[in-house]
Amino acid sequence: MKSIIKNILIIALVLIAVLLMFGGDNQNLSLGSKNKTVAISELVKLINNGEVIELEIKEDNVVAIDKNDNKSIAKINANESVFELLKYYGVNAEKIANTKIVFKEDINWMNIIWYAMLALIPLYLLFMVMNIFGKQNKQGPGQMFTFNQSGIRQFSPHKNKITFKNVAGMKEEKEELLEIVDFLKNSKKFTDLGAKIPKGVLLMGSPGTGKTLLARAIAGESNVPFFHISGSEFVEMFVGVGASRVRSAFAVAKKAAPAILFIDEIDAIGRERGSGIGGGQDEREQTLNQILVEMDGFDNNTNVIVVAATNRPDVLDSALLRPGRFDRRIILHLPDISEREEILKLHLANKKINPNVNVRKIAERTPGFSGADLENLANEATLLAAKNNQKEVLEEDLLKSIEKVMLGPERKSHIIQPREKEITAYHESGHALVAAKLKNADPIQKISIISRGQAAGYTLQLPTEDKIFSTRLEILDELATLMGGYSAEEVVFKDISTGSANDLKVASEKARAFIMKFGMSKLGPISLAEDESIFLGKSLTNKHNFSEELAAKIDTEMENLLNAAHDTAKNIITSSKKVLENIAKALLEKETLEKEEFYQLLEEN
Numbered sequence: 001m002k003s004i005i006k007n008i009l010i011i012a013l014v015l016i017a018v019l020l021m022f023g024g025d026n027q028n029l030s031l032g033s034k035n036k037t038v039a040i041s042e043l044v045k046l047i048n049n050g051e052v053i054e055l056e057i058k059e060d061n062v063v064a065i066d067k068n069d070n071k072s073i074a075k076i077n078a079n080e081s082v083f084e085l086l087k088y089y090g091v092n093a094e095k096i097a098n099t100k101i102v103f104k105e106d107i108n109w110m111n112i113i114w115y116a117m118l119a120l121i122p123l124y125l126l127f128m129v130m131n132i133f134g135k136q137n138k139q140g141p142g143q144m145f146t147f148n149q150s151g152i153r154q155f156s157p158h159k160n161k162i163t164f165k166n167v168a169g170m171k172e173e174k175e176e177l178l179e180i181v182d183f184l185k186n187s188k189k190f191t192d193l194g195a196k197i198p199k200g201v202l203l204m205g206s207p208g209t210g211k212t213l214l215a216r217a218i219a220g221e222s223n224v225p226f227f228h229i230s231g232s233e234f235v236e237m238f239v240g241v242g243a244s245r246v247r248s249a250f251a252v253a254k255k256a257a258p259a260i261l262f263i264d265e266i267d268a269i270g271r272e273r274g275s276g277i278g279g280g281q282d283e284r285e286q287t288l289n290q291i292l293v294e295m296d297g298f299d300n301n302t303n304v305i306v307v308a309a310t311n312r313p314d315v316l317d318s319a320l321l322r323p324g325r326f327d328r329r330i331i332l333h334l335p336d337i338s339e340r341e342e343i344l345k346l347h348l349a350n351k352k353i354n355p356n357v358n359v360r361k362i363a364e365r366t367p368g369f370s371g372a373d374l375e376n377l378a379n380e381a382t383l384l385a386a387k388n389n390q391k392e393v394l395e396e397d398l399l400k401s402i403e404k405v406m407l408g409p410e411r412k413s414h415i416i417q418p419r420e421k422e423i424t425a426y427h428e429s430g431h432a433l434v435a436a437k438l439k440n441a442d443p444i445q446k447i448s449i450i451s452r453g454q455a456a457g458y459t460l461q462l463p464t465e466d467k468i469f470s471t472r473l474e475i476l477d478e479l480a481t482l483m484g485g486y487s488a489e490e491v492v493f494k495d496i497s498t499g500s501a502n503d504l505k506v507a508s509e510k511a512r513a514f515i516m517k518f519g520m521s522k523l524g525p526i527s528l529a530e531d532e533s534i535f536l537g538k539s540l541t542n543k544h545n546f547s548e549e550l551a552a553k554i555d556t557e558m559e560n561l562l563n564a565a566h567d568t569a570k571n572i573i574t575s576s577k578k579v580l581e582n583i584a585k586a587l588l589e590k591e592t593l594e595k596e597e598f599y600q601l602l603e604e605n
């Protein structure tokens with residue numbers, strides 16, 4: 001805003017100056033000697049009186065200068081002959097013969113400046129307007145729109161330097177990237193041997209797995225210029241600018257080679273062409289094409305490596321994945337237990353932590369957490385400790401923060417009707433009871449009827465160890481557990497609430513995958529998984545790739561599977577209704593039951 005005011009001020013000043021000049025055009029502005037404007041007859045009189053020693057004849061005025069250097073200026077019409085005019089006013093021929101006459105080319109600087117201004121002002125205004133537009137587009141984290149450049153940002157390798165030390169775990173990934181770093185630092189070593197330089201590295205992984213972090217670490221490690229553009233910025237850009245920005249981004253990087261060009265969130269532009277609904281298509285396509293053109297244009301001596309990050313590799317255009325483009329692909333997984341421990345330690349390192357905190361224990365309880373979640377957890381725990389005026393962060397704070405990160409903050413102030421609370425208590429007890437009775441279900445970690453985020457209550461189950469996959473029996477028990485809440489409501493209240501909506505959704509998705517993806521159903525070992533790249537528009541136009549008969553069979557199978565899960569859950573609940581009631585009562589009283597309390601309750605019954 002400030003600069004807009006500044007701009008307006010400048011314009012106003014220019015206008016004032018121009019007006020002054022314009023107004024001052026009739027006056028002679030030169031100071032010092034005395035000047036006066038006179039009529040031509042007056043001027044003739046002066047000549048005839050012999051006062052004039054010099055006569056300056058300019059395009060549209062005549063200046064008579066006397067011995068005191070006083071100037072008398074008479075305006076004339078530019079088309080008139082000065083001498084005719086003087087003669088007409090009866091100038092003395094002898095006097096004029098004794099006067100020095102100088103013809104002066106009348107360069108009117110004022111006029112020149114004035115015309116220049118006139119020409120410049122519209123340009124200036126235009127520039128200003130563009131500037132304002134540019135600013136309005138700068139809402140993102142960085143510059144979005146610059147006229148002189150591609151909007152590319154360069155990470156300074158010195159400020160907030162991030163190296164591989166700041167990335168916990170990911171041993172293999174870092175090793176693979178070290179090769180790239182080495183490559184850029186000592187490219188000669190490789191080219192001398194005739195090695196072909198990789199052009200692109202694609203970092204793939206779900207959000208928060210540290211793709212951007214890793215890319216920045218490459219920058220820190222490699223000490224080569226590191227340029228950063230983000231795909232999501234392109235999408236918001238003015239139409240037609242994307243491709244040219246790509247062009248200049250590559251130009252900048254090439255000029256600085258050896259260099260790294262990092263394209264974050266490339267899925268925003270590199271999404272499969274021809275899919276998706278809505279505008280921005282052509283724009284995206286052009287931008288993507290430009291990236292491909294640029295990468296294909298690299299020859300073996302172009303020491304620019306393009307690093308791109310995406311959390312949707314499934315929607316990426318296959319052209320991007322062709323050899324010679326992003327041929328190095330690094331998949332970032334969610335961290336396993338020891339990696340979680342390392343990440344937590346890293347993020348707790350700069351905080352005041354009680355020495356008795358068992359970080360391993362926290363890592364055990366956070367399967368499925370991404371690096372970003374763990375960072376968030378460390379921070380939430382610290383905030384909690386500060387809120388309670390503690391001097392250090394305790395293990396308890398970390399444990400409490402796990403659920404907060406997972407499900408959102410507790411909504412203690414949210415007043416729940418006693419009736420709803422009762423339903424929730426039975427619902428959650430239902431999940432827990434079914435899980436506890438099934439052999440292949442994960443053990444219960446905690447049950448709570450304190451509402452959090454969207455959930456009225458929750459039952460936490462954690463696997464005893466990190467799992468890479470699940471087995472058929474595990475999924476079947478999971479389905480039954482999901483039906484536990486629904487069945488409990490059904491058995492106890494002879495009615496069903498809307499609180500089971502999410503359980504049913506998850507169960508249905510699981511069941512579908514069970515049949516179509518994992519080949520675990522009666523249909524046998526077959527993968528009918530719909531193409532994961534289906535995205536918006538495409539899924540509307542593309543029908544599934546199997547017959548209607550098979551589709552009907554899948555539907556029947558779905559039904560059987562979900563009904564069986566429901567039956568299992570319902571049987572458990574009906575046969576242990578007393579136990580269910582006891583758990584629910586304990587929940588209503590305490591609001592949360594920890595693992596130990598829960599299993600003790602089970603044993604007592």
Ligand code: ADP
Nearest residue numbers: 167168207208209210211212213343371372375
């Ligand atoms: P992505 O780009 O994959 O969505 P980010 O790189 O932005 O994820 O990661 C978000 C944050 O999570 C990082 O700033 C970092 O603090 C933390 N983080 C993620 N992975 C790790 C890791 N392996 N080690 C340390 N911190 C991590």
Ligand code: MG
Nearest residue numbers: 211212264309
């Ligand atoms: Mg990122």
Ligand code: ZN
Nearest residue numbers: 431485500503
């Ligand atoms: Zn539920």
